[in-house]
Amino acid sequence: MRPASATESESASLTDMALNVLDQRRTEIPLPRRGGPNSITGPSGKPLLVIVEGADIDAMIDAGLEAIGGLKRVVQGNREVLLKPNTNQRDPFPSITDPATIRAVARHARAAGVERVVVHEDHKHELDYYYQPSELPGLDLSLAHAPTRDDFVLVGFDGWHSDMPVPFIPASGASGMLERLRGYEPQPAGGLRIARDIQMAPIVINMPVLKRHFAGQITSALKNHFGSVYGPHRWLAHASLDTNRDYYDRKLAEFASAVRPELTITDVRSLQAVAGPNRGPDTRIVERVNRLIVSGDMVAADVVAMDIMKRHDPTFSAQNEAIVRRQHRHAENLGLGCSDLSKFEVVELKI
DSSP states (O other), X not given: OOOOOXXXXXXXXXXXXXXXXXXXXXXXXXXXXXXXXXXXXXXXXXBXXXXXXOSOHHHHHHHHXXXXXXXXXXXXXXXXXXXXXXXXXXXXXXXXXXXXXXXXXXXXXXXXXXXXXXEEEEXXXXXXXXXXXXXXXXXXXXXXXXXXGGGEEEEEXXXXXXXXXXXXXOSSXXXXXXXXXXXXXXXXXXXXXXXXXXXXXXXEEEEOOOXXXXXXXXXXXXXXXXXXXXXXXXXXXXXXXXXXXXXXXXXXXXXXXXXXXXXXXXXXXXXXXXXXXXXXXXOEEEOOOOEEEEESOHHHHHHHHHHHHHHHOTTOOHHHHHHHHHHHHHHHHTTSOOSOGGGSEEEEEEX
């Protein structure tokens, strides 16, 4: 028998490596979901929904957190809190979460006994931080790189559907999200890969903005968690838009249900109207909206956010609204919250 050539040995080695990777994926044990049901309720026993009107973000955060009984109630003795801002791009607020809002929430976290405040960024390409350390003194910055599998851990939940099959990718000429899906093995039902730091955080505070989105219609509390999952999950959702709109809307809710933050604080002092998520020629920034939404219920927070968008963006149509309401139904089916605001104790404050 002739000895194997160097090329054959190298090919066999690569095959063994590929089989080892597949074997590891088959034997990987999913972690349970983090988070739990909304625990932020009022004296009536109903879930709390706080809407603050004002212009000074420090005073608005103070009033909003006091209305839910203080952040200590949310932190519950934990020494670490992770803040999940919107970091889709490098444009300033309201296209991403304002550092001033992050600092205000971090101040309350420190007062509640938290020793480490982590600000988690989602990165699709470059690995330099969106926020400068000088903007967030005393806070730790972390990031998950969407294409890097090791930045994410497998989490299991029976209510999640499988990834859709990877669409046909031509041998040449593909680009963007489609090209990044080349070689991806879709995740079976019941599993999603979640950013490691988010999954391991004892407390997560969701800190979205309010802006238009070409696919999601709006970006706010629920949509903010597209940036919490492994890149191929979200790229497949975008790839589905032309053939299966409902797949995208269901996945949007599933991604949020993988995180289940303990609190959502939506800063709508200004909003991004008409076009998004990136700023472009058609984008309109609406100033002096002057609202802050505080709740443990992402669905309720997004109902309020959508109503604000409808009032300030004449291009937000009935068709856009119908799509967002379908997302809300998926989220409700996953136990993420309630879109019927009559079931809430609503606190409206003006400062």
